[in-house]
Structures are given as structure tokens and as C-alpha cells.
Amino acid sequence: MTDVEGAFRAAFQAPPEFIVRAPGRVNLLGEHVDYNDGWVLPAAIDRAAYLAARAAPEPVVSLAAPDLEASAAFRLSELDAEDDPAAGANPRLDAIGRPLARWAWYPAGVAWALRRHGLRVVGLEAALTSTVPRGAGLSSSAAVEVAFAAAWQRLGGWELPPLELARLCQRAENRYVGVASGLMDQFASICGRAGHALLLDCRTLDWQPVPLPAGVSIVVADSGVRREIARSEYNTRRAQCQVALAGLRQAMGNPGLRALRDVSVEDFNRYAPALDPLVARRARHVVEECARTRAAAGLLRAGRVADFGALMNECHASLRDMYEVSCLELDALAEAAQRIEGCFGARLTGAGFGGCTVNLVAAATAEDFRRDLSRAYQEATGRQAAIWVCQAADGAAVLQPGG
Ligand code: ADP
Ligand code: MG
Secondary structure, three states: OOOHHHHHHHHHOOOOOEEEEEEEEEEOOOOOOHHHOOEEOEEEEEEEEEEEEEEOOOOEEEEEEHHHOEEEEEEHHHHHOOOOOOOOOOOOEOOOOOEOOHHHHHHHHHHHHHHHOOOOOOOEEEEEEEOOOOOOOOOHHHHHHHHHHHHHHHHHOOOOOHHHHHHHHHHHHHHHHOOOOOOHHHHHHHHOOOOEEEEEEOOOOOEEEEEOOOOEEEEEEEOOOOOOHHHHHHHHHHHHHHHHHHHHHHHHOOOOOOOHHHOOHHHHHHHHHHOOHHHHHHHHHHHHHHHHHHHHHHHHHOOOHHHHHHHHHHHHHHHHHOOOOOOHHHHHHHHHHHHOOOEEEEEEEOOOOOOEEEEEEEHHHHHHHHHHHHHHHHHHHOOOOEEEEEOEOOOOEEEOOOO
8 A cells, every 4th residue: 555644644744534445447348338238347456546534624625646746625615616517618726716736626526426416525634645557547537536435425424325426426527527438437446346356237237246266367458558549439439339229220120229238149140231331340349248248257157267268358359350449559468468378368458549458367477477478568569568467356445544
């Protein structure tokens, strides 16, 4: 753990009342299906945001973020002005009327969403540190949101069901920060369980923990590549899924068909020729990925980790060839990993066009894997990958200082 307690003492010359730990996450399977009502299989990881906090007498939130060498403060009363802050013209303001630093929009957004839900949000002094790399796709942002939500829950005298708390954090990110994202990240950070992945049905929000076999590590490899087109391509893929759905409604004579997740692989094979070939490739990824993710959860429960890994490899091929969201660097990382002894499966994760791969690796070989993958990636691309060996971890929790 980072020294968040020391950071709090340095900033506020007093000990914190408590510390919250809220983890990042990685998705093992179920990519680009959340917006098609599909199934996802994330795990919370043993990298987390840490928040040391105590209640403040005034309705002001004072923050120290030593990772960014920054501090900020905002008034809770400033937050109620707007219905949809990300869409509005008003700048988000700090406690003395200057523009609020962007990193502080995450906690401000959480306070905004909680207050709009009618929940008591108290003034706070807080120090924030994190071992989740920022902007790498491990959802450092959700970890920050969930840490603050848990702190305000603890101090506010109310308690929400985990998925409702996750939804309010998601609303903070969508509507206050202005980043469109699904519920998976906040869900995983709240509901994570050590040694388990979490199978979430994105329509019903039913979920179950799925045990990961002992002796496997989740390894995340960051290609170091970020491409601007990822956002517009993401929107294009979403639109193509809607076009496919409309086409299948017609071809299947089923106007009530709700989402691609409701189409079986057999039905899809029968009716896909009615679709534009490009749209059909996009939809094939979604339909098969839904089937893969549900099958994969069963394989994990049965301890069949090699078969599970084979589905991760299939997922990568599908994202590369059908959904076309991979790139040279991600292909190099996934293909190199799949050749390394002890690697069960490797695939790109996240929106694509850069970012990370997720790998399932025998824990005993994880350090060798890290070294071999790093070398192979550098040879193939001339680039340096950042590689993190992780374990599936528990969701957010309040800890006592010094504990
Ligand atoms: P990701 O969630 O993939 O890591 P995002 O761009 O969604 O990337 O979120 C990263 C942002 O979250 C950072 O730019 C910062 O605003 C905020 N954040 C994450 N970690 C910290 C931290 N330790 N201290 C302050 N802000 C943080
Ligand atoms: Mg994020």
C-alpha cells in the first residue's frame, strides 16, 4: 500500500479517521458486448486507489493528490447548480471560484451524483494515492470514484446496495466528468472478490463470482500506444451493432428483438447473409463473444484453465478479424504471449487501437513471462511494454488507519 496516511498527515497535520481501498479492474472476457446487453467477466485486481479521510466541519471538500503533486478544494453547494454538468456551459469551480482541476472532477462528480440521489454528503478532508496506473485501461478513474463513494457512505449514515452505488459512480463519470462508459468498472471495484472473476449480465445486472483456479496470475501488458481514433471507432462499432440488430429484426421476422445478446449463434449463422458483410462481421463478434463468455465462466468453474485461455485467444482473433479494433502493437503482444510457455491465453482488452492486453499465466512462470514478453515485444515493435502481474482482489473496503 502507498503511504496515504502519511500523505494525509502532511496535508492536514492530523491523523485520518479511516482509509478506503478501492481496486482497479481488468476484463478477462466479454469485450465490446456491454452495450449489446451482453455478459462481461472482469476481476478486481490488487492495485487500488487509497483514500485517507476525515469529516470536515464545513461543507467543503479539501483534497491532496500527492501522485499528481496537486491539491484542490470545492464547495458542496457549488455542485447542485446543474442537471447535466458535462453538457452545460458552466465551468466546474473550486472553493475560491477558479476552474476546478480535472482530476478533482471525479470526486466532485461523485458528490454531485450522491447529492442528486438525495443522499447526505458531508464536507471532507482527504488524501488520495493510487497504485493503479493512470490512463492505462485498468480503470484508475473508477477506483477513485468508488473510494470517494465509500468514504461518503461511511460518513453519511446511509448504505446503498453495491450495484446502486456503482451506478451513481458511473453517473458521476458519464454526466459530471463527461466520459461515456459502462457499469463494469465501478461494479468490479465494488463487488470484487479475491481469487474470483465476476460474471455480470449487463442487462439484468445479475452477477456471480467465478473462482479462478489456484496458481494463475492475471498479467496486464500495456502496449504504450494510444490512438485518438479509438473513440470515433468505438462510436462507429456501436452504430454498426444497431444496424445489425435492425437487419436481424427484419430478417428474423422478430420486431421485438431487443439486443444482439438475444441472438443465438445458430440463428445468427442462418440470418447473417441478409446483413451487409461488414455489419455482419461486427455482429458475429458480439454474438460469438456472448456465447464465449458464458461458456468460459463454466470452464473456469470446472477448473479448465487451458480451455478458458483458448477462448481468450479466440476472442483476440475475433477482435482483430471481425470487430477490427486491434493494431500491430496489440497483435504483437498477444501473439508473443500466446507462444510463451505457461501462458494460457492472451488478448487485447478495452476499446482497442492501443492500450493493454490481458494474459492468464501460471503464477509460477509469471516473472519469466514478464521478461520474455517484454523482450519479444521490443524485438517486434521497438517499443517498451509496461507489464503488471496481478491477482484477483476484494472490492472496496474501509480500513482503519495504521492497519
Ligand atoms: P483509466 O481509468 O483507464 O486509468 P481515465 O482517463 O479514465 O484512465 O482516468 C484517469 C484519471 O483519473 C486521471 O487523469 C486522474 O484525473 C484520475 N486519477 C486516477 N488516479 C489518480 C490519482 N492517484 N490521483 C489523482 N487523480 C487520479
Ligand atoms: Mg477510466
